[in-house]
Amino acid sequence: MKLELKDTPGQLLGALKPISDIGGNIITIIHQRDQTTSENTLKVDVVLELAEQKLDALIEALRERGCGVVRIGKQRLLQKQSLIMIGHLMHTDLTDTVDRIDQTGFAEVSELHMVMPAIDEPSTAKITLRAVSPEEMLHAVRILREVAEQKDILILEPIGGME
Amino acid sequence: MRLAIIGFGAVGQGLARALVETGFVITAVADSRSAAINPDGLDIPEVLARKEKTGLCGDTGVGSADILSSGAFDILVEVSPTNADTGEPALSTIRSALAMGKHVVTSNKGPIACAYHELKALADQKGVMIGYEATVAGAVPIVSGLRQGLAGNTVQSLHGILNGTCNYILTRMRDEGLTYPQALQEARDLGYAEADPTSDVKGIDAAIKLVILANTVLGMDVTLNDVAITGIDSITLEALSLAEAEGATIRLIGEILPGKNQVRVSPRVISLDHPLVVDGTLNAISVCCDLAGQVTFIGKGAGPYPTASAILADLNFIRDAYDRGA
Numbered sequence: 001m002k003l004e005l006k007d008t009p010g011q012l013l014g015a016l017k018p019i020s021d022i023g024g025n026i027i028t029i030i031h032q033r034d035q036t037t038s039e040n041t042l043k044v045d046v047v048l049e050l051a052e053q054k055l056d057a058l059i060e061a062l063r064e065r066g067c068g069v070v071r072i073g074k075q076r077l078l079q080k081q082s083l084i085m086i087g088h089l090m091h092t093d094l095t096d097t098v099d100r101i102d103q104t105g106f107a108e109v110s111e112l113h114m115v116m117p118a119i120d121e122p123s124t125a126k127i128t129l130r131a132v133s134p135e136e137m138l139h140a141v142r143i144l145r146e147v148a149e150q151k152d153i154l155i156l157e158p159i160g161g162m163e
Numbered sequence: 164m165r166l167a168i169i170g171f172g173a174v175g176q177g178l179a180r181a182l183v184e185t186g187f188v189i190t191a192v193a194d195s196r197s198a199a200i201n202p203d204g205l206d207i208p209e210v211l212a213r214k215e216k217t218g219l220c221g222d223t224g225v226g227s228a229d230i231l232s233s234g235a236f237d238i239l240v241e242v243s244p245t246n247a248d249t250g251e252p253a254l255s256t257i258r259s260a261l262a263m264g265k266h267v268v269t270s271n272k273g274p275i276a277c278a279y280h281e282l283k284a285l286a287d288q289k290g291v292m293i294g295y296e297a298t299v300a301g302a303v304p305i306v307s308g309l310r311q312g313l314a315g316n317t318v319q320s321l322h323g324i325l326n327g328t329c330n331y332i333l334t335r336m337r338d339e340g341l342t343y344p345q346a347l348q349e350a351r352d353l354g355y356a357e358a359d360p361t362s363d364v365k366g367i368d369a370a371i372k373l374v375i376l377a378n379t380v381l382g383m384d385v386t387l388n389d390v391a392i393t394g395i396d397s398i399t400l401e402a403l404s405l406a407e408a409e410g411a412t413i414r415l416i417g418e419i420l421p422g423k424n425q426v427r428v429s430p431r432v433i434s435l436d437h438p439l440v441v442d443g444t445l446n447a448i449s450v451c452c453d454l455a456g457q458v459t460f461i462g463k464g465a466g467p468y469p470t471a472s473a474i475l476a477d478l479n480f481i482r483d484a485y486d487r488g489a
């Protein structure tokens with residue numbers, strides 16, 4: 001999102017605080033001096049990770065601090081979840097396993113960390129999925145579970161925290 | 164009140180010891196091959212000594228059928244081995260006792276998982292109680308906790324560590340880097356795992372406990388076949404390391420989502436700071452309720468005295484509610 005701040009010291013820090021307070025994760029900040037406009041304001045681009053339902057609360061918190069939100073960019077693949085897979089992952093066409101998620105259009109495999117102890121022994125991998133919304137994450141996990149069942153792969157899903 | 168104890172193994176004997184000076188009188192006991200009956204009360208130290216010496220608690224040729232027909236008890240305590248498929252022979256014994264207008268307290272999961280709704284209807288019709296606190300999570304008062312303690316709440320989800328053997332194995336794999344077969348062998352050597360550990364490590368025992376909770380306190384009507392079950396026997400050390408790198412570990416978790424009518428048992432990745440992450444043979448159950456929020460119960464899930472504790476709680480509840488003469 002692009003933020004508009006007053007060009008006074010401490011403003012940027014003040015604007016970033018509500019983001020972390022609300023559980024957002026700041027990925028990058030692009031802060032260009034030459035974008036200072038005549039009204040002595042500063043425009044800052046912030047890329048962040050935040051659950052969709054918390055966005056309104058964040059905008060509200062920013063406004064209270066006198067910090068205008070100029071533009072909210074595309075929200076995509078905000079959900080992230082890691083699972084563990086155990087089985088004959090290579091022999092059962094790992095590329096296909098990953099494709100089945102990537103093909104959905106609403107979710108993708110963003111990371112895969114595989115450990116192969118010995119030939120013929122089952123291998124173990126951590127697979128990280130990203131999806132557009134919590135519902136689509138559930139859907140992606142369901143697809144992965146179906147694929148795993150066909151390929152005799154054990155899937156360990158995470159259990160949520162203190163919901 | 165007078166008790167007849169059917170089954171005189173670890174739990175039955177532990178209970179007999181725990182009952183000393185509680186005011187309950189044991190008038191009958193039975194094991195697989197013998198029984199003893201005395202309407203005025205048995206000499207329990209003598210019965211325990213005989214069982215230890217001869218393997219028999221009473222006389223051969225006498226059995227639970229004779230105890231039932233004697234009618235010399237107010238509460239039948241059923242603590243014989245669990246048969247998850249049919250609940251028998253305990254189910255028939257319990258049915259007969261209820262039909263006679265006797266209260267029943269049991270630690271036997273079979274009859275409760277197979278036929279709770281039928282048994283409860285029979286008990287209601289006869290105006291007696293059926294207590295089964297000991298069937299799930301040993302000493303942890305999860306049944307009364309949900310039924311009385313959290314009465315009025317809607318339970319949105321229940322998650323639990325319900326099998327001490329699996330929890331012990333996964334704890335040892337994480338803490339000591341033991342492989343699954345090594346940790347299983349250690350659990351056997353320490354007496355935490357049975358000679359045939361299938362029911363534990365395949366998640367069946369935990370699933371039976373979920374069926375009991377779902378049907379008896381969460382208003383559901385499910386059978387063991389409705390539970391999606393995955394055990395812990397193919398968990399690798401690599402999986403534990405990958406979880407550890409995320410500040411998490413792996414535990415066998417039973418899950419009930421009443422709103423989705425979903426019941427499952429599976430190894431799950433769980434954050435190390437989650438309240439369900441307990442070590443060793445402990446059991447833990449966490450419920451998420453509409454009013455109370457999250458409530459977690461932790462305690463010993465097995466062992467003669469923890470199990471006797473749950474049985475005694477049911478016995479006391481019945482005595483408080485029915486024994487007006489006392």
Ligand SMILES: NC(=O)c1ccc[n+]([C@@H]2O[C@H](COP(=O)([O-])OP(=O)(O)OC[C@H]3O[C@@H](n4cnc5c(N)ncnc54)[C@H](OP(=O)(O)O)[C@@H]3O)[C@@H](O)[C@H]2O)c1
Nearest residue numbers: 170171172173174194195242243244245270271465466470
């Ligand atoms: N152990 C625990 O920590 C624990 C915790 C919660 C629930 N439970 C449940 O409580 C029950 C008892 O467990 P336990 O550990 O005490 O088992 P156990 O040590 O194996 O004892 C079972 C007892 O039942 C007797 N028995 C077997 N068949 C019988 C029959 N047809 N009629 C009468 N008695 C019979 C056995 O007789 P013999 O002595 O002649 O073999 C033995 O005395 C089981 O259903 C178990 O699942 C146990």
